[in-house]
Every structure is written in structure tokens, then in C-alpha cells.
Amino acid sequence: MNRIALVPGADVWEEIFTDKHLDRLRQLGELVVNPVPGNPDKHRIAELVREADIVITSWGCPPFDSDILREAKHLKFVAHAAGTVKGIVTPELIERGVRVSSANDPLGVGVAETALGLTITALKRMWELARSTREGFWDEGKERIREMFDITIGVVGAGRAGRHYIRLLKQFEVDIVVYDPILSHEEAVTLGCRKVELEELLRQSEVVSIHAPSIPETNHMFNARTLSLMKDNAILVNTARGSLIHEEDLVRELAKGRFIACLDITEQEPPSKDHPFRSLPNVILIPHIAGAVNNGKQRLGRFVADEIGRYLAGEALEGEVNLQNLHVIA
Template sequence: MERKIALLMDQENLDSLFDAAHRKRLTRLGNVVTVTKPGALTPERSAALIEGADIAVTSWGCPPLDQAILEQAPGLRLIMHAAGTVKRIVTPEVVNRGIRVSSANTALGQRVAETALGLTIVSLKNIWQLARDTREGEWGRNRPKVKELYGITVGVIGAGQSGGYYIELMRRFQVRLLVCDPALTEEQIREMGAVKTDLEQLMRESDVVSVHAPAIPATDKMINGPLLQQMKDDAILINTARGSLIDEEALVAELGKGRLWACLDVTNPEPPAPDHPFRTLPNVTLIPHIAGVVTNGLRSLGEFTVTELEAFSEGRPLNGTVQLARLDTLA
């Protein structure tokens, strides 16, 4: 009997994630069913699509896979999430049924890390200030503030998918790497080419701090006023994780002193209020949550998804397997 693959996503996500080549590869793996009408993917539409499926491919906008949906596919063996976190779709029923879950968070994390690297370089080079000076008729006034990605200390908070790849990218430069991640041992971090440290030391000694930790209750406002006050003068704080990880009121107070530079891809809430200081402080680079995947980058998630399904079909290990027992601590 031919394997059934249900793509549980609306037409917009379907078109954004999978190009013609991806879809051709999918059809070689089984009978692929997709939405045929525009509109949001409701639980009812999901239940109809998943009926009798062996594999479900989910993405943004997919409702939680609860009992009412899953009972339509008693033979479901794999949920492949063509997006990042699976927390919005995985229910206790998924765990109880022993369904394997994989996620394209690996590919998404790489895009986040690449953005963090770009922000690291242009911030150290003081590109933001120099570009503003040049537009205003100055030439090189702040050139002495330029730094290279060499001989400095870079602190990484969270060494999961995006943080781990950021560390890998940083190893191409001659820098000292500090990592704070309670889920990893000293030996594991040493093997990554970095030094395990606590948050206080990392904040105190780093020239650049890049935040990659998950948004869970334990990390809410973990970067608080006292820690921000310990940062070096002219240090750079980059947040491509979640806005909730930083005490934003404390950050505004510290930025108001002119000591630090912040690159914020995420805030809490998003977007910040029109009159929020992040929009006007001269030492803030504020961008609209684009560190992950947008436009053509979405195809990388489609590529990862299809490759993962091919591996599953051939009995090979999956690269995006989600450890459901650790779901509460994952991003």
C-alpha cells in the first residue's frame, strides 16, 4: 500500500516552503495530499487531510495535533515540522501514541546564527554609526571606535541549534569563546571550542554577548539590571532569541547611559510601542524579527524537510529528531 503524506499547512506556507523540485521529490515518497482551497488550516480541515496518513508535515498555522485529529490517522508514524519549535503542535496525545517528531529547527537555527554573525561584525565595525555620520557629512569621525572580530571575547548564552552554529561560525575567527548553557557539560562545551562559564562571568568579560537561549519560565528576564550593569563599556548585546529573555526596562536604563550597543531582532511584545525608547535610542539597532528565515530562506526549511523524509523512508537516522521528554526546556 502506498504511503500517505499529509501536508498540514495553508496554501501560503505550502508555496513558500516547497518549490517544484521539492514537490517532485515528495511525490516519489508516497501519495501527497495538500489543501485545495485558500484560507486558514482549521482543526476540521487538518483532520480531513490527515485521515489515513503515515506521515504528517506541519508548519506555521497548523493547529495542535490533539486526539480528535490524530484519531483520524491511527497509523501515523512521523510528524515532520517544517518550521522551528514544535511546542504549538505537539500534544500529550502525540507523546502517548509514540509518534516520532522531527523539526526543521536545525536549518532555521543556522539562519539565525548567520544573522547573529552579521550583526556581530557590523556592530564591532561600528558600521551603523559610521553610515549615519557619512550621511550627515562626516567622514571617519568615529573610526577609532571600530573593532575587528579578532582577539576579543564573545559570550554565547544558549548553545542549542542557533547558539551551537553561531559558536561554529565564531571558531573561524581568533576570538575567545565563553558559553553559558546549564544543559551542557564542561567537556561538551570544550569540544565545541569554547569555555563553559556562568552568566555573571560571561556578561562581565565579553565584548559581544549573543543570546540564543529558549524562552521558558526559567529564562524570563534572565538578563537583568545587575547583569547589564556588569557589561564592559562599548560591549555589544545581540538578541535573536526572544524578547522575554531580557529585562527591557533595565536595558533601556543602561542604554541611556550610552555605554552599550544593542542589536535587537526580537522584543516583548512585538512590535514595541511606537513611542518605545528602542525606536529612538541612538545605540540600538532594531530589526523586525527577521533573523530566522524569510523570503527565499524559507526554501531551506523545505529542503531540510524533504531530505528528512527521504532519510525516514530509507530507514536512515533523522537529523531533526525532537527529544519530546525535554520539550519543556527546548526552544
């Protein structure tokens, strides 16, 4: 029987895996769990993965270096119950030929849904109208409302979250354009959108939603030059990574009152209490909730249990990561 080691701290995995998910894992193999809360150190991980064929990781797990792999002589598959696997993958793991799967797909569902919510909220100017009605007004500001109709929405990055956001947008009468250097024109058409260059996307779009990975090539891709290309009264949504935006440049552009920014993340989290994002009237700032929160984390548990089932059945994995392309993915 295959041995499955669930190695994140108990406070982490208990929020991801319900009793139903754990029962499913026990049907698939001998399950060993980490009973201790807090981020596990390498010594604890090494103990847990001894004799394990499959390891489940998540937030707070250390890199699987030679110290850990020395004990994991039977390890063939790592199922990561979180997004990026860059924090756990090492050259030693790659050399060992261990297959790795990420829960980026279910995580991307929550990101995309949040991006859509921010898109509609900003178009409807809900945060502004909610404030004015509390202050005793009623109709003031309604003339600035826009609907999800006959507008162009630009999607920057067609990874898991970006693609799901596009699928959600297809329920509305909007034109969708996408910028992603890796995506082909044919793939874009299949997704139901049109591939364009970044500059064209920024000039055309009423809404720009960022879903690109945080890699050196995307660092501060939204800067003084690119932000200046955006339309007046446009909406910028970032549920990806804070590093994609040059914050000082964005603050200067927002101070002009030209457009709205909806930010789920910032470069430093939390931002300082006097950060302009907290006080600018054309910013919607929320505390990094776009991914999996509360019951949303259980979507990851279901995915990982199913993914291990697919692995053991010899089926194609839905979240397998091509470790040779690790430098260009989220």
C-alpha cells in the same frame, strides 16, 4: 505506498517547498496538499491527515489534539517545517508514540548568520558611520571601530542556532565562551569554546549573543542585575526571544550609553511606535528577520524532504525532538 499530508495553509507551504522539493516528496509517497491559504482549522487538518502515515506541519497549524488524532489512525511521523514544535505537540500525540522532527537546525543557520552579521556591524559601528557619512562627515567615529580579533565573544545557549554561531565564529581570531546549563565542559571543548557561568561570561565578553530557549527558567534572565555586569562598550545581540530580556531594565541601562544592543526581536511585536528601542542611538532594531525569510524558507523545505527520506529509510533523524524534554527546549 506511504501517504504524506502537507497541511499548512497554501500561502505558507508555497514559500517553503519548491517544485523540486514537492517532486522529492512525491517520490517518497502519495502526497496530499492543503490547497487553501490561511491557518487551517482542526476540521481541515482532520480531513487532510485521514489515512496519512506522515504529516508535514509548519507555522499556523493547530495543536494535534484528540479531535485531529481521531482521524489520523495511521500517523507515525510529524515533520515540522518550522522551529519550535510546542504549538503542535500535545499529550495525546506523545501518548500515541508519534515521532516528531523539527527544522530547528536549518532555521538556526539563518539565526546564526544574522547574529554574526549584527556582531560585525556593531563592532564596526556601521549603522552609526553610515548615518554620519550621509550627514556629510567622513572620519568621525572611526576611532571606536573594533575588529573580530583578540576579543571575547560570549554565547548564551548552545542549541542549534548557538552551535552554528560558534562554528561561524571559529573562522575568526576570537576567544569564545559559552553559558548553557545542559552543556558539559567536554562538549564545550569539542565545540571549540570554554564553558563558564553566566556572570563570568557577562563580565568577560565584548560581545554577548543570546541563543537560549524561551522557557520559565530563562524569562527575563537579562535584567537589571545581569545587565549591570556587562562591560562598558560591550555589544548585546538578541536573535532568540524577546522574553529573555527585561525591556525596561535594558532601556535604563542603554540610556546610560554604556553599551550597544542589537535586537531582532522584542517582547511585543511590533514594539509601539514610541518605544525607546526605536529612538535610542545605541540600539540596532530589525523586524524579526533572523530566522528564515524569503528564499531562506526553502532551506526548511529541503530539510523536511530529506528528513522524511531518512525516516522512510530507517536512518537516524537529524531533527528528531525528544518529546520528554519539551519543557527545556526552544
